Amino acid sequence: MATRVLDEADVSRALSRIAHEILEREKGAERLVLMGIPSRGVPLARRIAERIAGIEPGADVPVGSLDITMFRDDLRMKPARALEPTVVPPEGIDGRTVVLVDDVLFSGRTIRAALDALSELGRPRAVRLAVLVDRGHRELPIRADHVGKNVPTSLRESVRVRVAELDGVDEVVIGEDA
Amino acid sequence: MTSNGTTYLLTDVRPLGGDPVDVRIDGESIGAIGTRGSLAAEGAHVVAGAGRVLLPGLVDLHTHLREPGREDAETVATGSAAAALGGFTAVHAMANTEPVADTAGVVEQVWHLGQQAGLVDVFPVGAVTVGLRGERLAELGAMADSTAGVRVFSDDGRCVSDAVLMRRALEYVKAFDGVIAQHSQEPRLTADAQMNEGELSGRLGLRGWPAVAEEAIIARDVLLADHVGSRLHVCHVSTAGSVEIIRWAKSRGIAVTAEVTPHHLLLTEDLATSYDPVFKVNPPLRRPADVAAVREALADGTIDIVATDHAPHPVEDKECEWNVAAFGMLGLEQALAVVIETMVAPGLLDWAGVADRLSSAPARIGRRTGHGTPVEVGQPANLVLVDPWARRPVDPAASASRSRNNPYAGRDLPAPVVATFLRGRPTVLDGALCAPAGPRP
């Protein structure tokens, strides 16, 4: 039994709100970089950048992608997976505010790995975290700065984010794990 | 060791697979044969045959017992036990021991060790050349005249590749009706060879042992034997081409005999893909077409006998890289099983054929008159009782051999040997060794 907790319009509103929050918090789009975590964090980061440009005409926020596979701490438990590209915008990240963008925040381990991966690429002035869904159950002292929607879940449930660019539809669905 | 004069009555047995009869053993000989229930059981140990097959005791013309020199691999006593469990009453012990069996002294020692063990007759094979070095003839006459009465001479493991030396050896043994058993392997064509040369050796990166290296020597030797009018025996024929040459030689009346090993009747080169040296042997395992050819040749008599080339090796010589591992595999305990599986079951050979190929023919080639005799009253009671139906997976750990390089490990094969009698004395009863190996000095 799958339940849709966000539909296309919900996703759109959430991303717009995150874009506004980021601008408000950082007091503008200057020296901002969005780094999406593959795979679904990357299109979400692009969309947030587009919305920022819509709010602040002329703002061109660089978007990159940050593959964290080689920094994960669960290689022993899971089969090795194919790597996704890491793309650093030509402007670099040194001295900038990097907003990590991911679809779901769960244990926090992905973000821990992302922070490690990021530190290999340079030294940002600050790092923020934006996620579409926060489902709870943190295992590390990590929290998001910008959350599209808090979705309380049980550990038995799975949260699936679909984005139009990769899945043909924008939605967030909760299901029982098989 | 002689029989103790006990009488055995084998009831309901089928000599050479024929009609069921009772067979009484009196002392060292077959005392009586009669219809079922016709012979008095009084005072006799009864062995219930239950319709099983009775054959003359098997004779192996090609066994490596390793003693003297490599007692860590096998001794005459342990090899004799393995032979008895395999249904053999006589084996021919190859000369490549340390020291080499190239003098009367060494062959007599081996002969006596065999008698002490008392489980099979151990007939030593004499080396053709001193130290197997292929340079000059060993004292063949002295070995022939010794207590061991050697008639089979071989540099097995090495080929007598020098044509002149081979010619002289063939000529020389005519004086005492000897035979040269040749390990046919052209040495230059097989330098550092590891397995059959073909598509697979190329793929596995193992140096090839081409069929032509065997066939070229056999072709030369049959022509030499013809030329000098002597007897040639070809060891472990492994290729279809060799079969063709021997068939041609026999058709010309050349006095050539040939053997095939159990492993060449059953196993093929693809086993090398495991790189497990238990399958490393010389000559190497060949292609399925070669296996088919040697089976057919054994059936039609082109190949005269099955000989085991039982080659024990200690574990450290096999638990290693293929290239550095020793050549050879065990054979005594599974020889009859493999022959039943590959020849009897498919209908290529009947039990009389088995008796010929594994007993009377090898005894004849080795000129051993006390073995391979018919199952008839008055003949020596060298017998093996065979259960054609029993099967079980081969367990190398259960072997009486000191070594464990058994290529049939885990394979489901016939388990035919129920009882073996050496001159009236049981060496195996109910599939188990009867008497421990004789006391060692």
Add this chain to the structure above:
Amino acid sequence: MNRHLLSAADLSHEDAVLVLDTARELAAVTGRAVKKLPTLRGRTVVNLFFEDSTRTRISFEAAAKRLSADVINFSAKGSSVSKGESLKDTALTLQAMGADAVVIRHSASGAPHRLAHSGWISAAVVNAGDGTHEHPTQALLDAYTMREHLAGGAGDLSGRRVTIVGDVLHSRVARSNVLLLHTLGAEVTLVAPPTLLPVGVETWPCEVSYDLDAPLPKSDALMMLRVQRERMDAAYFPSEREYARRYGLDARRAALLPDHAVVMHPGPMNRGMEITAEVADGPRSVIVEQVTNGVSIRMAVLYLLLGGAEPA
């Protein structure tokens, strides 16, 4: 991926492309300031070399270290390989030391296979060259190099024509390359004097030619194999000069290649024998690149093999 990499035949099309793609991402990472990834922190990779090969050992060592693995170099050359127990004893030692992966180079064909399947050791085994059998990571780095130059660094090598020249009989590189290139869709032609081709080569998934000039105009990549001078003594060919004339790559022959074609060599080269210095150092040569790519490929292989493995 299988648990071990013993033969190029162990790699499906999907596996092979995955290794190449992974290596490409890793090359990008190591191209940046970052030379080290934490991926294999706490894991032990043993380089077990029964045969000298400094370049291959260094390549594997660099790969393992860039992934933060602990590296133990075990050079067993000279310790009696003739008494084969040493492989088993060494394996048991490595097992006791908790090796997660063993990279093995051995002069005996099948030694890695034996190590992987004997039950002596639970580590993942990577064949770094065994006798005249295979050298799968070399084939992978060759395929990677070709893919960068001939296929835009993505996908497979469908329809690309690769000519491999020289001592195929004794070459583990040739065996692995034929298998892998075939898996990746390339069309391979082997060129050698008949004496240096294995029996049964006609069953391999490739073409065979005794003449080098013929396949050159349609070759996208040309790989020259090392030919040892000692082979001459065993009558594989009459003289160095004759070999070089019939099967060596010189400027005249290189000019027969299409403009986009690359020249490769697994090294070490016999300059003047199978390849002239002029060609080896010329613009078509990607020989140095092969070495660079070797590290990325070996990182990819170690990463992919050790994923999901139980802690030692």
